[in-house]
Amino acid sequence: MAVFTAEVFQNEFLPAGGTDVHAIVTVTGSDVGSARTASGGVAEIIMIDTSGSMNGRNLDAAKHAAQVAVDQIVDGTWFAIIGGSHVAQRLFPYPNAPRDMVQMEPAARAEAKRAITTLLPSGGTAMSTWLALADRLFATVPHASQRHAILLTDGKNESEPRAALSAVVRQVTGHFQCDARGVGASWQVDELREISTALLGTVDLIASPEDIAADFQALVQQSMSKGVADAELRVWAPQGAQVLFVRQVSPTVEELTARRTEVNPLTGAYPTGSWGDESRDYHVAVRVASKPVGTEQLAARVQLAVGGQVLTSGLVKARWSDDDALTARLSPEVAHYTGQAELASVIQEGLAAKAAGDEATATVKLGRAVQLAQQTGNEEATSRLRRVVEIDDPDQGTVRLRRNTDRLDEMALDTASTKTTRVRR
Known part of the structure; x- marks a missing residue:
């Protein structure tokens, strides 16, 4: 049985006239994988x-990776394979199949892997068509709550046009x-980030085609380990209070504020997607009316709910x-x-300014990034930044832009920018 717990980390003391309350809420799920959605x-x-x-190499490696991914899909799971160019094609189940998605079993696995070998490169790229087809296929299995x-x-x-992609993403x-x-190195980070952010996923760079298979294997294994299909973070605030923002801050930074839906006049819900055995941190900021010195007040109640049922709560x-x-x-925790x-x-x-030729702004922004990485102990970010800037003084954020940087190094820094380090407790 899935068990969720919530811990709140904050300084609850406000000075006279103080109004803004900040807290980090750590939500942890255990035995979630054992509660995996039924077949x-x-x-x-x-x-x-x-x-x-x-x-060439990219498609050959992608075919191999897709076959590896198919091997990780658990029997009973509904699945499909899409080939995408300027149009989207359902590769498996075959176009003449009576069903748009089929359940995984040994024969289906073998046929899917055979179908993948028939992929041929041609045409351009219109990812909106891929997403739209995926949406239509998922809609044919409405009982599959975990997609x-x-x-x-x-x-x-x-x-x-970019607007066409954005419209379908919405x-x-x-x-x-x-x-x-x-x-x-030829794809656009902001395009894939738009997709992954809206669809509660991740974006990442695979520098070499030979690394696709390992990444696909890990992604499908992680997906198959999820036991809760869809959960929401609920934040209650008292009458007259204002929720300033709600964001996930670990393992990645994800802004959730604009995704709020109303549960009741005092409670908003924020989507968190599916869960396995894991721990996530959320930063919640609430503005309340100032009270006299000596007064105590509940500023927010933060809950994790699944299917409308509250499983854990923090104050x-x-x-x-x-x-x-x-x-x-x-x-x-809040400072970190x-x-x-x-x-x-x-x-x-900083990277956007560098790409636009604004070296002054890029130097200031990336210098601040070096300073913040130093302060928060994010050694991975510091290592990636060193490939884009020369660091003279990390404490002060004094840097110089490197000349002729490798685009892959810039993309690696960009895609990893939202990955965070856990606060040391």
Whole structure:
């Protein structure tokens, strides 16, 4: 049976006149994998770029990776394979099959792997058609509450306007989750990030085609280990209070504020997608009316709910004090993740400025990123930043842009910008 717990980390003391309450809420799920959705309640789709640019090593490696992924899909899972160029094609089940998705079993696995070998490169790239087809296929198994897709491309979405892709992303949001991967250096990080962010997935760079299979294997294994199909974070705040923001801050930074749906006049729900045995951290900020010194108030109640049932809850408190020793104390968890969220933002802004030729802004932003990585102990980010800038003083954020940097190094920094380190407790 799945068990969820919630822990709240904050400094609940506010000075006289203080209004803003910040807390990090850690939600942990255990024995979640054992509660995996019953047979028939899980669906998986693999989308492979088959445009002309994939010809050669990329497509050969992608075929192998897709076959490896198929081997990881648990029997009983509904699945399909899509080949995508400027149009989308259902590769398996075969186009003349009576069903749009079939349940995994040995014969279906063998036929799917054979179908993958027939992929041929041609045409351009219009990822909206891939997502739209995946959405239609998932809709044919409405009883499958857990729906996950993988999307792989090697190039830009060049065969349609960006607005067309964005429109379809909005249409399919909330219907399924999608992890997006780009192989090589010719794809656009912001395009795949738009897809993965909206569809509660991840985006990452696969620098070498030979690495696709290991990545696909891990993604499908992770998907198959999920035991809760869809959960939501609920935040209650008292009458007159304002929820300033809700964001996931570990294992990655994900802004959830704009995704709020109303549960009741005082409670909003924020989607978190499917869960396995894992722990995630959320930063919740609430503005309440100031109260007299000595007053205590419940500022927020943070809950994880599945299917409308609340499984765990944590309380965010506010206490007004005139003791500077109490009110000046900064929660290490809040400080750490505030820095991590800013780190993600300044990396992306710095790289965008660099690409636009604005070296002054790029130097300032990436210098701030170096400083934040140093302060929060994010050694992985520091290592990636060193490949893009020369670091003179990490504590002050003094850097110089490297000349002739490898685009793969910049893409690796960009895609990893939202990955955070856990606070040391």
